[in-house]
Amino acid sequence: MEIAHKDSAALLRRLNPGDWLYALALAGGALFALRQYGGFMDIYDKAILLFTVPGLAAMGFAWKPFRVFLAAATALALASIALYQGDLARAEQVFFLKYLISSQTAIMWMSALFFIATGAFLLGLAARSDFADATGSALTWCAVTMGTTGLMVRWYESYLIGTDVGHIPLSNLYEVFVLFALMTGLLYLYYEGRYATRRMGAFVLLVISAAVAFLLWYTFSREAQEIQPLIPALQSYWMKVHVPANFIGYGAFALAAMVGVADLMVRKGILASRLPPAEVLDDVMYKAIAIGFAFFTIATILGALWAAEAWGTYWQWDPKETWAFIVWLNYATWLHIRLTKGLRGPMLAWWAIVGLVVTAFAFVGVNMFLSGLHSYGSL
Template identity: 65%
Template structure:
C-alpha cells in the first residue's frame, strides 16, 4: 500500500461507550432510575438540597457501577426486593418484627445481620477447605456464601434505616453512625471488593485470607451486640446530625476495606515467598498485583473521605483542620499509603517489603480507626467501646 492509499484509509475511531451497552445494561439502569424516582417522590419533602444531590449521585453511581461490573445488575435488584419486602412487612408497626415470621427470622435488621455473620463464617471455612484440599467445589461454595452474606448486609442496611424512622422521626438516620453499624459496612464493602477481584483475576484462592479479616470484624460485631447491646437503634448525637456523614463515612470505609484486603493478601504473599501454601495460592506476582490495585483504590477513596471530613469540620467547627488526634492519625494513614504507592510506582519496588508494609499499614489504620477513640481524646471522641 503506497502513501496515497494510506492517506485514504480513515482513522479508526472507537464507538461511544453507550453503543456497547446491552439490553441488560438498559434494564438495570431503568430499574435504578425507577427506584430513585420513587424514593425522591416519597421523601423529597424531608430532604434538603444536599441530600437530594446525594440521592441523584447515588443513582448515577450505582448505574455506572452496574455497567462496570455485571454481577451487580442482579445482586442489587435482588437485595432491593428483599429489603422492600422487609419494609412492607413492617408497615407502620415496629412491633411486627416480633410477630411476623419472615421479619423475626429473616428480614428484620437484627435477623439479617445474624445471617450475615453465619454466612461469612461459613464462607471463610469453605474457602480454607478449597485452599487446603484444592477443591474448586468448596471454593465455589465459599464464593456463593460470600455473595449471600453481602446480600444480607445490604438488606440489613435498608431495613434498619426504616426501623429507625418507625421508632421516631428524630431517631431515624442512615445506619453508618456508630461502631456497630460501620463494622457491618466494613464487612459489606470488603466482601464486595474481594468478589470483584476474585472475578477479575479468575481465582478464588485468595478468599481464605480475605475472609479472615472479615470474620474478625464479624466476631467484633457479635461481641459488641451481645455484650454491649450495640444493635439497639439510638438517636444521633448532635455532632453526627449532618448530611456530610452520608458521604464521608462510606468513602472512608471503602478505604478501610481496601487496606484490609491488601494486608491479608500481603500475608498470603509472604507465606508464598517462604514456601507455605505456595502451590495452592495464586502466583506471587498475582497477589502483589491485586494488593497494589486494592491500595490504589483505597487511597483514592481515603483521600476523598479526608477532604470531605475537612469540609465537614469547617461546617461544624469553623475550621478545616485542627490537629485533633483523629485528624492527625488520618494524615499518618494517608502518608503511609501515599509513600507505599510512591515507592511502587516511581521507585519500582516489588516483593516482600511491600507486603510487610501493607500488613503494618493495616495495624496503623486500625489504631487510627479504633485506637484513637479508645486511648486519645479530642473532637472525635464520640465513638467508643
C-alpha cells in the same frame, strides 16, 4: 476497579438490555424516593441521591454481578418494609421479619454466612477443592446481600422509631463495622472475578470474620445494636458521603494486607502451589491500595469539609484527624516507593500488613485509647 475507561463508547456498546433495565430501576427508585421522601431531605441530600444513580449504574455496568446483588438486596429490603407495615412491633410477630429480614436478623445472617464462607474458603485452600471455593464465593455473595439488606432495613426502622430519630445507619461504631464487612466483602468479590481466582478468599475472609466476631461481641455484651438518635454534630448530609468513602478505603487497605499475607507465603513457598502467583497477588495488592488511597483521600477531604461546617475548622489535629493523616501518609509513601522507585517484593507486602495495623488503630484504636471530638463509638 476501572475508573477511566479507554473507550467509553465501546463500553456503552457492550451494555445489554439487563444493564439498561438495571439503570432504569435505579433511576426509578431514586425518583420514587425523591417524590415520597423529598420532604425529609435538603438540597444536598437530594443531590447525593441523584448522584448515586449514575454511580451505582457505572458500578453495575463495569461489574455485572453487582447488578444482581443490588437487585436482590433491594428486593429483600422492600419485602421487609412491606412486612413491617409501618409497625416496629411486627419485628417480633412476623416470622419472616423475626427470623430473616428485620435488620438485626439480617445482620446476624450476614455474620453467620461470612463465618461459613471463611470455612468454605479454608477448606478449598486445604483440599484444593474448586467446589468449596465456589461455595465460599456464593456464601460471600449471600453474606453481603444480607448485610446490605440489614443496613437498608435499619435505615427504615430508625424512621419507625421516630422521624426525628431516623438517619442513615452510618453513625456509630456498630453500624460502620457492618459497613466495613460489606465493603471488604464486595471488594474481594470484585477482585475474585477480575483475576479469576478464588484462592485469596481464605485470607480476605479472615479479616472480615475478625470484624464480624468483634461485631457480635459488641452486640451481645454491649447491646451496641440499638439504634440511637443523632447528636447535633452528626445531623448532616455529609455523613452519607464521608463515611462510605472512608470505608471503601478501610476495606481496601484490609484486603491489601490480607493479600499481602498470601503474597508473603507464596514468596516463601508456603501453599505456593495452591495460591495465585506472587505477581498476581502483588498486582491485587497494588490495585487495592490504589483504590483505597484514592477513596481515603476523598473521605478525608470530605471529613475536613464537614468539620469546617460542624466544628468551625477544616482541620484541628483531633486524634481521629491526625491518625487519618498518618494512614494517608503511610499509603502515600507506599505508592511512591512502588510507583516511582519501582520497588517490588516482600517489603511492600510487609508494609501493607503494617499498614492494616495503622489503619485499624485509626479506625478502632483511636476510639478506645484516645479521646476527641470524633468519638462516636466507645467500647
